[in-house]
Amino acid sequence: MSPSHPSILALDTYVLGGLSAAERAQTAQHLKGCEACRARVASIEADKNHFDDAVLPGALPRLRAAAAPRTFTLPRALGLGLALAAGLAALVVWAPRAPAPDGVKGGPAFQVVARHGTQVLPVRGGEHLSPGDALRFVAEPGGRAYLLVVSADASGGVSVYQPYGGAESAPISGARVELPGSIVLDSSKGPERLWALFSDAPIPVSDLRPQLQALAGHPGALREHRMLRAPHASEVTVWFEKGSP
Amino acid sequence: MRGMTATELERLYRTYGALIHARCRRILGDGPAAEDATQETFMRAHRHLATAPSVDEAVPWIYRIATNYCLNALRDRKQRDALGAAIGWDGAQVNEEERLVDAALAKALIDRAPEKLRACAWLYHVDGLTQDEVARVLGISRRSVVSHLATFLDNARKFVARSAP
Numbered sequence: 381m382s383p384s385h386p387s388i389l390a391l392d393t394y395v396l397g398g399l400s401a402a403e404r405a406q407t408a409q410h411l412k413g414c415e416a417c418r419a420r421v422a423s424i425e426a427d428k429n430h431f432d433d434a435v436l437p438g439a440l441p442r443l444r445a446a447a448a449p450r451t452f453t454l455p456r457a458l459g460l461g462l463a464l465a466a467g468l469a470a471l472v473v474w475a476p477r478a479p480a481p482d483g484v485k486g487g488p489a490f491q492v493v494a495r496h497g498t499q500v501l502p503v504r505g506g507e508h509l510s511p512g513d514a515l516r517f518v519a520e521p522g523g524r525a526y527l528l529v530v531s532a533d534a535s536g537g538v539s540v541y542q543p544y545g546g547a548e549s550a551p552i553s554g555a556r557v558e559l560p561g562s563i564v565l566d567s568s569k570g571p572e573r574l575w576a577l578f579s580d581a582p583i584p585v586s587d588l589r590p591q592l593q594a595l596a597g598h599p600g601a602l603r604e605h606r607m608l609r610a611p612h613a614s615e616v617t618v619w620f621e622k623g624s625p
Numbered sequence: 626m627r628g629m630t631a632t633e634l635e636r637l638y639r640t641y642g643a644l645i646h647a648r649c650r651r652i653l654g655d656g657p658a659a660e661d662a663t664q665e666t667f668m669r670a671h672r673h674l675a676t677a678p679s680v681d682e683a684v685p686w687i688y689r690i691a692t693n694y695c696l697n698a699l700r701d702r703k704q705r706d707a708l709g710a711a712i713g714w715d716g717a718q719v720n721e722e723e724r725l726v727d728a729a730l731a732k733a734l735i736d737r738a739p740e741k742l743r744a745c746a747w748l749y750h751v752d753g754l755t756q757d758e759v760a761r762v763l764g765i766s767r768r769s770v771v772s773h774l775a776t777f778l779d780n781a782r783k784f785v786a787r788s789a790p
Contacts, residue, residue, distance in 0.1 A: 387753055387755060388752055389684065389752070389754050389762065390758075392644055392684055393680055393684045396640075396641075396683075396684060397680055398680030398683075399681065400681075427643055430643075431642055432639075432643065435646055435663070436639070436642060439638070439642065439664060443638055443664070443667075444631050607668075
């Protein structure tokens with residue numbers, strides 16, 4: 381870009397009403413004579429309209445849910461009905477990387493590994509999975525010493541996947557670890573959300589169970605909810621929709 | 626999230642959400658990934674945005690958080706889809722100095738760059754920010770920006786050389 385044009389950073393700031401008085405005047409003067417920059421400003425404003433019309437209506441409920449105190453009633457405790465299977469072909473599904481302590485750079489990462497019949501399919505957040513589909517997990521601890529993987533689903537089930545059925549986080553070491561075993565989905569329907577909690581000390585499942593039980597059995601909350609309250613843990617979460625063909 | 630009312634949170638989201646979304650779309654493209662990234666970025670940035678003294682300070686912060694988050698997400702997506710092994714350009718025809726001004730090539734090279742260089746290279750080569758602006762967004766010195774960009778370019782040269790038949 382020519383240094384004579386304001387950068388996109390400057391234009392974004394300008395549109396939001398920032399910049400010093402002198403910079404605003406300079407930018408406004410530039411815009412009068414620069415069709416390309418006027419087009420960029422128009423594009424920024426179009427982005428704003430698109431966001432207000434198409435994104436904001438869907439995003440606000442999720443935001444409100446995240447901000448609201450969690451007041452879900454305790455659901456019935458149901459088993460997940462998930463079974464271990466072996467020999468699963470690997471499909472790597474990366475969940476978002478957990479924030480590092482500074483909240484900026486990448487931290488630990490967690491992969492969901494899945495198989496659909498003989499087909500290996502990418503599964504992204506909110507992906508529809510079928511009964512019989514199998515999942516495995518791959519973790520990058522990013523220097524954290526322990527990992528706990530827990531889940532809650534729409535049928536009311538709360539489960540501990542790593543260590544399977546365990547009471548607290550298990551030690552983990554290495555740059556990239558394929559967790560043993562796999563999980564085969566049963567015929568229950570609705571969303572299931574997993575949380576991978578990387579930490580420097582073991583986290584008791586009992587510390588998280590009330591939060592998980594409050595979410596289990598509430599499909600809307602499971603689709604919207606992102607984070608557990610797990611102090612000092614780096615957290616990655618991913619959800620999928622069960623029971624669809 | 627504690628300490629901020631839902632109303633305050635919504636006000637911040639209405640103010641800055643579009644900018645965050647635009648940043649995320651620029652890196653991740655349209656669709657659910659950009660929308661998820663928008664929310665995740667906002668959740669990470671909202672406390673700072675609530676106390677930011679001005680738009681001038683908030684916008685670089687948003688650039689920083691969103692760029693880092695989305696580049697990580699992009700890298701993870703690439704790893705997941707196993708696309709990283711094949712970059713769609715012919716190394717034999719590349720004059721790296723010229724081609725680096727090509728944002729598409731820069732994106733491909735950024736995918737392969739070490740983490741500490743990626744945001745710097747993206748902001749400079751793809752977004753077209755000045756070195757001073759990159760320094761302000763990332764909270765590092767201009768000298769560090771110059772160094773990171775030189776390292777990125779050096780790595781790109783080596784990669785281009787290795788890719789040539």
